[in-house]
Amino acid sequence: MEYKEAKNKFVQTWGALGSQWGINKTMAQIHALLMVSNEPVSMEDIMEQLQISRGNASMNIRALMDWGIVYKEFKAGERREFFTAEKDLDELAVKISKERSKREIKPALKVLKEVSSIEASQNEEEKHFVEQTTKLYDFVLKADNVLDKITEYKDNWLARLVVKIMKK
Amino acid sequence: MEYKEAKNKFVQTWGALGSQWGINKTMAQIHALLMVSNEPVSMEDIMEQLQISRGNASMNIRALMDWGIVYKEFKAGERREFFTAEKDLDELAVKISKERSKREIKPALKVLKEVSSIEASQNEEEKHFVEQTTKLYDFVLKADNVLDKITEYKDNWLARLVVKIMKK
DNA sequence: ACAAACTTTCATTTTTTTTTGAAAGTTTAA
DNA sequence: TTAAACTTTCAAAAAAAAATGAAAGTTTGT
Known part of the structure; x- marks a missing residue:
């Protein structure tokens, strides 16, 4: 080639x-x-x-x-x-993470918070809805925070992350 | 509501x-x-x-x-x-990671390896191409390995990751 | 073996997304 | 200030992706 x-x-x-x-x-x-x-x-x-x-x-x-x-x-x-x-790949990843967080994840979080805050009746179905969307909210919030933290490292966050994750 | x-x-x-x-x-x-x-x-x-x-x-x-x-x-x-x-969010994330890795990242890695392995002439332009695609290959490979590792933890990888990342 | 109760397939239609290109807009140099 | 050299905008066209629905396929109970 x-x-x-x-x-x-x-x-x-x-x-x-x-x-x-x-x-x-x-x-x-x-x-x-x-x-x-x-x-x-x-x-x-x-x-x-x-x-x-x-x-x-x-x-x-x-x-x-x-x-x-x-x-x-x-x-x-x-x-x-x-x-x-942008040719620095760490920088590239950071910028993409930040933008996607701002444009997509933050607005989704807002909705998740809203819908998980409804007054749940006795109804099993409604209880389950609130429970599940609450879990989802917590999960997405955590994941989004990871993205935020990553952007703080700035240089070589991925390599550092690899090291941390690799050692069991 | x-x-x-x-x-x-x-x-x-x-x-x-x-x-x-x-x-x-x-x-x-x-x-x-x-x-x-x-x-x-x-x-x-x-x-x-x-x-x-x-x-x-x-x-x-x-x-x-x-x-x-x-x-x-x-x-x-x-x-x-x-x-x-699937209602367990950790399990959900693991499955999605695995599938996207298999379907999209692995094939992309293959191409990156291929194109970064061309015989680069003296030409500055070609040298830069090889250098950049090689970096990209390494980067994507590392990122993909993180996904793999995540799937090994299985339970509550996100929470663990948060802890690791948070403590500076 | 039959037929009722379902599910899947896929050629066609619909919707959504992307692209085009020409007109409008902008910048710069003289 | 003018005009050449560019860039941006956006209505319309094209392309791509997704949805429809009826026919074909499958499974199960009798």
């Missing part, structure tokens, strides 16, 4: 993986492309390499910047904008 | 959360419904409560059983089948 083929395979695979985790394919592909580029890439290049339209490129780059994992770069003497991806 | 409203809100929210994580909405809703039911539920009931077709119900229940998080139950003297969800 030579470089071009490998790069393409990587971009495709990363895109597919993204969509299995609720991230749109193009967004994941753009990210993949930027991850393995040693130089900032222009929108024109992204469009060409991924064969996508200007609008699509623009919107997905914007989304990646909103996630804080892609940055604009300016090159001296160049009018157009270039983009780079 | 009374029970029925709360239950509905929970099912809707769980469904929405599912789709943000790459799980189809109905599948997540069925799971939600079964999670908070104290009794096994028939397909008929699922169809009615979620207002979905028989085919849809059948296929998504099947998918949930393939994930190992929903079980068939037989009631004495009843012809039709009933379903229950």
Whole structure:
């Protein structure tokens, strides 16, 4: 396998993986492309390499910047904008965790708290509902706190976690 | 808020959360419904409560059983089948981790290994590609191992993890 | 062996998500 | 201030994913 083929395979695979985790394919592909580029890439290049339209490129780059994992770069003497991806994987994981927590987990927690707080009657069915949603709330809250803690370590949290977990 | 409203809100929210994580909405809703039911539920009931077709119900229940998080139950003297969800949240997390690892992470690792093993020329661009994909491979491998380890603890891994992580 | 009571399958339809591309907007240099 | 060089927006089109429902399949009781 030579470089071009490998790069393409990587971009495709990363895109597919993204969509299995609720991230749109193009967004994941753009990210993949930027991850393995040693130089900032222009929108024109992204469009060409991924064969996508200007609008699509623009919107997905914007989304990646909103996630804080892609940055604009300016090159001296160049009018157009270039983009780079966050390449430090620890940093990347931290940012993704933070965003998903903020956008998805926190709102879900709010609902879980609400629904687990209803006045349960004698009814077995209702009692079970309250019990189960309460457990779920506690569980999700704990999991979310783990994410928060992870972001505090910042550097190499995964390696540290591995060490801790591995020693039984 | 009374029970029925709360239950509905929970099912809707769980469904929405599912789709943000790459799980189809109905599948997540069925799971939600079964999670908070104290009794096994028939397909008929699922169809009615979620207002979905028989085919849809059948296929998504099947998918949930393939994930190992929903079980068939037989009631004495009843012809039709009933379903229950895994209600132990630790067990649920373990099963989901295992499946996602098997279905998504392992295949991605294979590709990462492949593409990071190309013969890199002198070319800076190619060198960077190999370097970056190698780092990614190591990172994903470590993360996947964490998932594996988690499944070994089985009981209350999250609580243990919290303790470990919390004490700085 | 039959038929009633169910469940599964899958071609077709519907819904949702993503992409396109042209018009509108912005920035910069002269 | 103008216009060239870009980027963003968003209504419409296309593509992808999910849902339907009727026919086929299966199981069970008699």
